[in-house]
Amino acid sequence: xWQDLGPVGRAASSGGYFRQPFDSxxxxxxxxFLQECAARGLEVEADGNGNTVGWWRAPGVAxxxxxxxxxxxxxxxxxxxxxxxxxxGVVSSFAAIDVLRDRGFVPSRPIGVxxxxxxxxxxxxxxxxxxxxxxxxTTPEQAQELRDRNGVPLLDAMAAAGLEPSLGSSALLNGVGxxxxxHVEQGRDLVxxxxxIGVASEIWPHGRFRFDFTGEANHAGTTRMEDRHDPMLTxxxxxxxxxxxxxxxxxxATFGRIEAVPNGTNAVPxxxxxxxxxxxxxxxxxxxxxxxxxxxxxxxxxxxxxxxSVTAExxxxxxxxxxxxxxxxxxxxxxxxxxxxxxxxxxxxxxxxAAGIPTAMLFVRNPTGISHSPAESAEIADCLVGVEALxxxxxxxxx
Amino acid sequence: xWQDLGPVGRAASSGGYFRQPFDSxxxxxxxxFLQECAARGLEVEADGNGNTVGWWRAPGVAxxxxxxxxxxxxxxxxxxxxxxxxxxGVVSSFAAIDVLRDRGFVPSRPIGVxxxxxxxxxxxxxxxxxxxxxxxxTTPEQAQELRDRNGVPLLDAMAAAGLEPSLGSSALLNGVGxxxxxHVEQGRDLVxxxxxIGVASEIWPHGRFRFDFTGEANHAGTTRMEDRHDPMLTxxxxxxxxxxxxxxxxxxATFGRIEAVPNGTNAVPxxxxxxxxxxxxxxxxxxxxxxxxxxxxxxxxxxxxxxxSVTAExxxxxxxxxxxxxxxxxxxxxxxxxxxxxxxxxxxxxxxxAAGIPTAMLFVRNPTGISHSPAESAEIADCLVGVEALxxxxxxxxx
Numbered sequence: 001x002w003q004d005l006g007p008v009g010r011a012a013s014s015g016g017y018f019r020q021p022f023d024s025x026x027x028x029x030x031x032x033f034l035q036e037c038a039a040r041g042l043e044v045e046a047d048g049n050g051n052t053v054g055w056w057r058a059p060g061v062a063x064x065x066x067x068x069x070x071x072x073x074x075x076x077x078x079x080x081x082x083x084x085x086x087x088x089g090v091v092s093s094f095a096a097i098d099v100l101r102d103r104g105f106v107p108s109r110p111i112g113v114x115x116x117x118x119x120x121x122x123x124x125x126x127x128x129x130x131x132x133x134x135x136x137x138t139t140p141e142q143a144q145e146l147r148d149r150n151g152v153p154l155l156d157a158m159a160a161a162g163l164e165p166s167l168g169s170s171a172l173l174n175g176v177g178x179x180x181x182x183h184v185e186q187g188r189d190l191v192x193x194x195x196x197i198g199v200a201s202e203i204w205p206h207g208r209f210r211f212d213f214t215g216e217a218n219h220a221g222t223t224r225m226e227d228r229h230d231p232m233l234t235x236x237x238x239x240x241x242x243x244x245x246x247x248x249x250x251x252x253a254t255f256g257r258i259e260a261v262p263n264g265t266n267a268v269p270x271x272x273x274x275x276x277x278x279x280x281x282x283x284x285x286x287x288x289x290x291x292x293x294x295x296x297x298x299x300x301x302x303x304x305x306x307x308x309s310v311t312a313e314x315x316x317x318x319x320x321x322x323x324x325x326x327x328x329x330x331x332x333x334x335x336x337x338x339x340x341x342x343x344x345x346x347x348x349x350x351x352x353x354a355a356g357i358p359t360a361m362l363f364v365r366n367p368t369g370i371s372h373s374p375a376e377s378a379e380i381a382d383c384l385v386g387v388e389a390l391x392x393x394x395x396x397x398x399x
Numbered sequence: 400x401w402q403d404l405g406p407v408g409r410a411a412s413s414g415g416y417f418r419q420p421f422d423s424x425x426x427x428x429x430x431x432f433l434q435e436c437a438a439r440g441l442e443v444e445a446d447g448n449g450n451t452v453g454w455w456r457a458p459g460v461a462x463x464x465x466x467x468x469x470x471x472x473x474x475x476x477x478x479x480x481x482x483x484x485x486x487x488g489v490v491s492s493f494a495a496i497d498v499l500r501d502r503g504f505v506p507s508r509p510i511g512v513x514x515x516x517x518x519x520x521x522x523x524x525x526x527x528x529x530x531x532x533x534x535x536x537t538t539p540e541q542a543q544e545l546r547d548r549n550g551v552p553l554l555d556a557m558a559a560a561g562l563e564p565s566l567g568s569s570a571l572l573n574g575v576g577x578x579x580x581x582h583v584e585q586g587r588d589l590v591x592x593x594x595x596i597g598v599a600s601e602i603w604p605h606g607r608f609r610f611d612f613t614g615e616a617n618h619a620g621t622t623r624m625e626d627r628h629d630p631m632l633t634x635x636x637x638x639x640x641x642x643x644x645x646x647x648x649x650x651x652a653t654f655g656r657i658e659a660v661p662n663g664t665n666a667v668p669x670x671x672x673x674x675x676x677x678x679x680x681x682x683x684x685x686x687x688x689x690x691x692x693x694x695x696x697x698x699x700x701x702x703x704x705x706x707x708s709v710t711a712e713x714x715x716x717x718x719x720x721x722x723x724x725x726x727x728x729x730x731x732x733x734x735x736x737x738x739x740x741x742x743x744x745x746x747x748x749x750x751x752x753a754a755g756i757p758t759a760m761l762f763v764r765n766p767t768g769i770s771h772s773p774a775e776s777a778e779i780a781d782c783l784v785g786v787e788a789l790x791x792x793x794x795x796x797x798x
Contacts, residue, residue, distance in 0.1 A: 079661060080616075186621035206620065208664050217479075219770040220653035220676040221605065221743035222585035225646045227768055232654055233642055236635035243632055247624045254619035255631055257664045258657055262478060265607050265656045265674040267771060275664040277619040344620035369626055371618040372666060 001091045004032055009077065016080035016374035020148075021050065021118040021129075022161040029075040029087070033115050036094050042113065048166025049133040050117035050158060056097055057110045066177035069107075069397045071096070071390065072114030073181050074130075074348060078122045082376025084184035088364065088383065090115055092182045096391040103391075107398035110175065116348045123148045123157070131348040133167055135355035140167035173357070178325070178397055181349040182362040182390050184378050188369030189341050196382040197389050198341045199330040200361035203319040203350045204251075205286045209276045210313050211238065211255075211297065215306040217262065217270035229305040231272040232260065238297035238308070242276060245292050252279040252344055253289060275313070279344040283317055319350040322358040329360050329393055338362075338389070345371075362389055400490045403431055408476070415479035415773035419547075420449065420517040420528075421560040428474040428486070432514050435493050441512065447565025448532040449516035449557060455496055456509045465576035468506075468796045470495070470789065471513030472580050473529075473747060477521045481775025483583035487763060487782065489514055491581045495790040502790075506797035509574065515747045522547045522556070530747040532566055534754035539566035572756070577724070577796055580748040581761040581789050583777050587768030588740050595781040596788050597740045598729045599760035602718040602749045603650075604685045608675045609712050610637065610654075610696065614705040616661065616669035628704040630671040631659065637696035637707070641675060644691050651678040651743055652688060674712070678743040682716055718749040721757040728759050728792055737761075737788070744770075761788055 009017050009025025019026040033052065037044050042054030053070065057063075073089025093113040100107070121127035124146040132138035144167065146154045158165040190198050213231035239255040246253035254277040261271040276293065280286035294310050301308045330338045341363070353359035364386040368377050408417050408424025418425040432451065436443050441453030452469065456462075472488025492512040499506070520526035523545040531537035543566065545553045557564040589597050612630035638654045645652035653676040660670040675692065679685035693709050700707045729737045740762070752758035763785040767776050 078666075186618045187623060188626055204620070216769070216774075217772045219585045219744060219772075220655055221603070221651055221678045221745075222770060223651075223768065224586060224649075225642065225651065227587060230642070230653070232638060232657075236638040239631060239635040240639075243624065243629070250623075252620055252622075252624065254629075254665075254667055256619055256659065256666045256668050257662045258631075258659050260655065260657050263656045264478075265676050266653075267477075267655045268653055269655050270772075277664050279620045345618060346620075369622065370615070371621060373616045373618075373669075375615075 001036065001094060005029060005087055005091070006083070011080065014080055014374050017077040017083060018079060019075065019077040020123040021076050022157045026076050027161055030115065033075065033090065037113070040094065040097060045172060047134060047170030047172045048164070048168070049130050049170060050163060051114065051130045051134055051170065051172060053112040053114045053172050055110050055112045056107065058106045058108070061108060061110060063110070063175065065175060068110040068112055068175040068177060069394060070112045070114055070176045070179045071181065071394060072112070072116070073183060074116045074119035076118055076120055076122065078120045078372045080374065081120070081372055082374060084376050084378050085186070085371055086119060088184050088378065089182040092383065092387045092390050095387040096394055099387060099391040100395055105395055109398040111394055111398050112176070119348055124154055127346050128348050128351045131351040134170045134173055135351055136169045137351055137355065143167050176357060179349060179352045179357050179359045180362065180390065180393055180397070181347060182364065182386055183347060184371070184376065185363040185366040186343070186345050186371035190339070190363060190365040191367060191369060193339050195339050196365050196385045197338045198363040199326045199338050200321050200343055200363065201326055201340045202321060202342050203346060204279045204281060204342055204344045205283045205316060205318045206279045206344070206346065207286055207290065207315040208313045209278065209290060210311045211235070211274050211276055212309045212311070213272040213301070213306055215268070215270060215304065218268040220266045220268055223268060228268055230268050231304070231306045232269050234297060234301045234304045234306045234308060235272045235274055237300040238293065239274070241296035242293045245289055249280070249285065249289060251281060251285065251289060253293060281342070316346065319353050321349070321353055321360055325358055325360045328396070329362065362386060362393070400435065400493060404428060404486055404490070405482070410479065413479055413773050416476040416482060417478060418474065418476040419522040420475050421556045425475050426560055429514065432474065432489065436512070439493065439496060444571060446533060446569030446571045447563070447567070448529050448569060449562060450513065450529045450533055450569065450571060452511040452513045452571050454509050454511045455506065457505045460507060460509060462509070462574060464574055467509040467511055467574040467576060468793060469511045469513055469575045469578045470580065470793060471511070471515070472582060473515045473518035475517055475519055475521065477519045477771045479773065480771055481773060483775050483777050484585070484770055485518060487583045487777065488581040491782065491786045491789050494786040495793055498786060498790040499794055504794055508797040510793055510797050511575070518747055523553055526745050527747050527750045530750040533569040533572055534750055535568045536750055536754065542566050575756060578748060578751045578756050578758045579761065579789065579792055579796070580746060581763065581785055582746060583770070583775065584762040584765045585742070585744050585770035589738070589762060589764040590766060590768060592738050594738050595764050595784045596737045597762040598725045598737050599720050599742055599762065600725055600739045601720060601741050602745060603678045603680060603741055603743045604682045604715060604717045605678045605743070605745065606685055606689065606714040607712045608677065608689060609710040610634070610673050610675055611708045611710070612671040612700070612705055614667070614669060614703065617667040619665045619667055622667060627667055629667050630703070630705045631668050633696060633700045633703045633705045633707060634671045634673055636699040637692065638673070640695035641692045644688055648679070648684065648688060650680060650684065650688060652692065680741070715745065718752050720748070720752055720759055724757055724759045727795070728761065761785060761792070
């Protein structure tokens, strides 16, 4: 399966993947998904949001509300992303079904392999769009306003891909009583712990804050340094302060996006806007870190004669996964005693958990710790342990 | 005259001017220029680069190589610029001719009022394009490669404005033996000295350097701070170091333009590119300041695990104006004892001086010290002193 997907949407220059929702590469991945379902006799159901599930229903298994076990992940990538983020969970789900069938296991509940659409938000800017629509976390009205970088609305993009969109809560989740998502780890926690597999405890709170630094445009040659009100300096000090605060607390603070106005080589800027991505262990520590960074920025603004205003563009509270389920997954299979670890990245599993579905995640060790980059990686041996762990999990949940 | 030009190309929102070469606002200024020439009986000559001169030739004045006295400035503005940068020199030139005629002065040499095209480089990116073409500092082949932000080539833009371009050295300068440009001051030197007028000694050396900071793209949530190679941090420290070095030496260093890749809120950047604008009192001190800033950047890059490479995109050596001429202008008119000061901004006068034409500049005090901004200003009283000073200068040079 991995060899089939390998070349799809891969850029020759960087080796990175470009699989944006409803484009040709992502649709090719989706066609592959349908083939794999057909090869295993899974019954395919799709919703009007672009999400798809292939169901393994053993003969005579009763269809009851809340008795289905769902696994799977997503097939889309960030721009210039890695091979594993998303597809590893889908491939491992199919492989786990193969393992269970080899074991002669006959599930007494339906087992579904899901592929959620636009998990990365790389085209329409809203991460976990598919799972958010199906759970109602995002309304159809909100989604209809979304446009990609070329101004193409979501519904038009779906129609251009041959879909018949019908946005909103979908029946796909009606029977689902539990969801398990396997994912490549996006940090180095498992590398440091020497563990091939980890089980998720929670997703850290996550905030995106816009910092607007305002100063006074002026001539870069003739204006004496002491006469300037240069917002770039206030920004630079704030970016260094954010890094320091996050290092001190063992949390995360990043300024990765910046826009200067007028952005001319020979002009002191009138304005610099930069976005802080902050992720902390608790909601309280997120608020505290933001306050510290803003405070240091304001202090510098006072010295530079500039001003700083901070706007929260999105704040996601902590998501705690089902603790009982996590404990059972971590200890209850052959040879495993997997650590239970927090993650700082958003996932469809977080959206389903927030919607009240008992949810768990399995992480596969990533030797580089790098993600959202062509350098993302996983060892084959660890991936095979992941498949076994997922198979064990599904077997226990669907007994 | 000032009232005629006031509304042309002015944005209602900011009060700033948008007079880019060959666009409608700049052409309206050019039409005004022709009207003012006609009203004074000046003979208009244009070259194929878009530069224009109106000549005052008294009856019987012999046309001899090198006997003409040229003044004037430019009519284009930076994006969202002030009212005075350029037009003050052109308006004052016409007014000075009116003063001389009121005095009954009959010049024994031709006196020309020039309007140079694209002094700011705001459309085609190369400052002093008109004077550079007419002196041969820029070749027609180089100029033909220039395109504006919309991809329009220089020649097409000129043709669209109804011109018949013929780029290259022009006969307009053949008879010119001396050039005097009046300009609004772009700093606060004259404010601090309490002088209405200053005379230019030199233009400081000026370099534009591209700083490429390269790191490693990664996930802004899951990547621990200590595992990152974040080029934004290296940039931020370098920007603060540049400011500090320039403050210490009393010179200028500005990072006003920046581009991050991929410039995503949730991604540690793989690359940050920023441009340093540096202006120093001497060529040696420019080199020294660049070396100090680059050294501090390299030191931080070592700590961040990033790399820094610096590319000189343009370096202009110091331009010394005619020292005898400056001394004569500063002392030799009624009531004036004007300071001789350096400027950190480029001017057409610098290009003509570098081409071997004895050249001088007069600056008019700017109360705000702000330039390249709608807040640029000059007092009417100071402007009138400027006209008198320019008239005195032309009278002495054309006797």
